Amino acid sequence: MKPAFILSLALLASNGSAHYIFQTLIAGSKTSKLAVRVPGENSPVKNYTSVDITCNVNISNATETVSVSAGSVVGFELGEGKRIYHPGPITMYLGKAPGKAAHWNGTGKAWFKIAEWGATFSPFGFETLNKNVFTANIPSDIPSGEYLVRMEQIALHIPGSPEFFVGCAQIKITGGGSGSPTKVSIPGYLTYQDPELLVDIYWPIPTEYTVPGPPVYRARKSPRDFFW
Ligand SMILES: *[C@@H]1O[C@H](CO)[C@@H](O)[C@H](O)[C@H]1NC(C)=O
Ligand SMILES: *[C@@H]1O[C@H](CO)[C@@H](O)[C@H](O)[C@H]1NC(C)=O
Ligand SMILES: *[C@@H]1O[C@H](CO)[C@@H](O)[C@H](O)[C@H]1NC(C)=O
Ligand SMILES: *[C@@H]1O[C@H](CO)[C@@H](O)[C@H](O)[C@H]1NC(C)=O
Ligand SMILES: [Cu+2]
Numbered sequence: 001m002k003p004a005f006i007l008s009l010a011l012l013a014s015n016g017s018a019h020y021i022f023q024t025l026i027a028g029s030k031t032s033k034l035a036v037r038v039p040g041e042n043s044p045v046k047n048y049t050s051v052d053i054t055c056n057v058n059i060s061n062a063t064e065t066v067s068v069s070a071g072s073v074v075g076f077e078l079g080e081g082k083r084i085y086h087p088g089p090i091t092m093y094l095g096k097a098p099g100k101a102a103h104w105n106g107t108g109k110a111w112f113k114i115a116e117w118g119a120t121f122s123p124f125g126f127e128t129l130n131k132n133v134f135t136a137n138i139p140s141d142i143p144s145g146e147y148l149v150r151m152e153q154i155a156l157h158i159p160g161s162p163e164f165f166v167g168c169a170q171i172k173i174t175g176g177g178s179g180s181p182t183k184v185s186i187p188g189y190l191t192y193q194d195p196e197l198l199v200d201i202y203w204p205i206p207t208e209y210t211v212p213g214p215p216v217y218r219a220r221k222s223p224r225d226f227f228w
Contacts, residue, residue, distance in 0.1 A: 019043060022151045022167030023079030026135055027068040031077070034064035036169040044155060044163035048197070053187050054106040055150065055168035062170050065101050070142060070176040071219075074114075075135030076151045076167060083132045086155035086163070087201060089211040090117040090128045092136055093150040093186065101146035101170035111150070111189060112181035112217045114139060119209035124201070128153065139219040141179030146172045150186070154212060159200035181217040189213050 019042040025035045040058030047053065068074060075092065078084070092115040097104040115136030117128045128134075134151060148168045155163040190197065196212045 020078045020082035020084060020132075020165065022076040022165070024077040025066060025149070025169040025171070026073060026075045026077060026133070027066040027149075027169075027171055028072040028074075030066055030068070032064050032066050032169070035062050035066045035171065036060075036076075036167060037062045039167070042165075044165050046161065046163055048162070048164060048190050049187050049192060051107075051187065053164055053166065055148065056166045059168070062102065065146060065170040065172050067172045067174055068138065069174050070138050070144070071140035072138055073135045074138050074149055074171065075133065076149075076169070078132040081132075083130045084128045084153060085130070086153070086157045087126045087129060088154045088156040088162070089119070089126060089209075090134055090151065090153045091115065091211060091213055092134065093152070093189075093213075094138070094142070095148040095150060095186070096143070096183075097146040097148060099146070101148055101172070104146075104148065106148055106150070106168065106186060109183045109185045109188075111184050111186050113214050114217060116211040116213075116216055118211045119206065121207065124205045124207075138173060139179060139181070139217055141177035141219040142173065142181065142217075143178065144173050144176035146170070154197065156197075156199060156201050159202070160198050162197045177219075179217075179220055182214065184214050 037059040039056040095111040153165040
């Protein structure tokens with residue numbers, strides 16, 4: 001083998017440093033890096049039954065909690081010109097803090113999914129690939145209060161060994177309602193060895209794909225549902 005080839009193999013084996021991180025919170029018309037609990041390194045979490053999956057490991061203590069009104073946009077941008085390059089779905093969850101978001105580590109049955117980005121077919125692929133911004137609307141009827149917003153990519157490039165890229169940020173939702181989403185705990189939200197986590201995306205090429213985790217919660221009534 002030529003040295004250049006060996007070198008590129010070595011780089012492939014250690015490409016952890018090249019990974020993406022959900023680094024900037026987008027909330028309404030604001031963006032914030034200080035509201036994000038940034039992981040100390042950008043290697044993926046592999047054990048989705050451990051507490052590492054909640055908000056990643058070795059995370060910074062975010063120093064800001066961003067106010068945003070129910071119904072507005074929330075989401076993340078990847079850092080440093082990065083784009084998603086591993087195939088796999090992306091999901092966004094909200095977790096209701098018992099008090100201040102800054103004082104809560106995400107433990108307990110407090111989470112619900114508010115958005116997901118899944119597969120496309122013919123040709124098979126994932127709509128997340130090459131994107132760097134993911135936003136959704138906060139359901140307009142959820143209770144006001146402090147929450148963690150959690151973004152997760154489940155990278156499926158190694159069949160049978162899903163890798164999780166996870167980020168959390170602190171928000172304070174105002175102007176909410178009395179909706180009561182069904183909540184799950186994280187970990188605990190994924191079925192251990194869910195076939196959608198272990199799928200071989202290369203062969204046979206999937207013809208259907210369900211994003212893992214609970215269904216997306218949608219506001220029961222938005223102002224636009226009222227027609228007289
Ligand atoms: C934690 O993250 C810092 C960077 O923020 C890094 O220097 C350190 O090595 C990390 N520690 C562990 C145990 O991963
Ligand atoms: C994954 O995490 C669970 C819960 O903490 C632990 O019991 C298990 O040993 C871990 N698995 C591996 C392979 O580290
Ligand atoms: C949060 O804290 C509780 C209590 O100290 C602990 O049992 C739990 O494992 C922690 N969760 C995370 C995600 O660190
Ligand atoms: C965050 O704060 C906790 C508790 O004060 C501390 O144990 C931890 O080391 C801090 N983490 C970082 C990355 O500074
Ligand atoms: Cu990778």
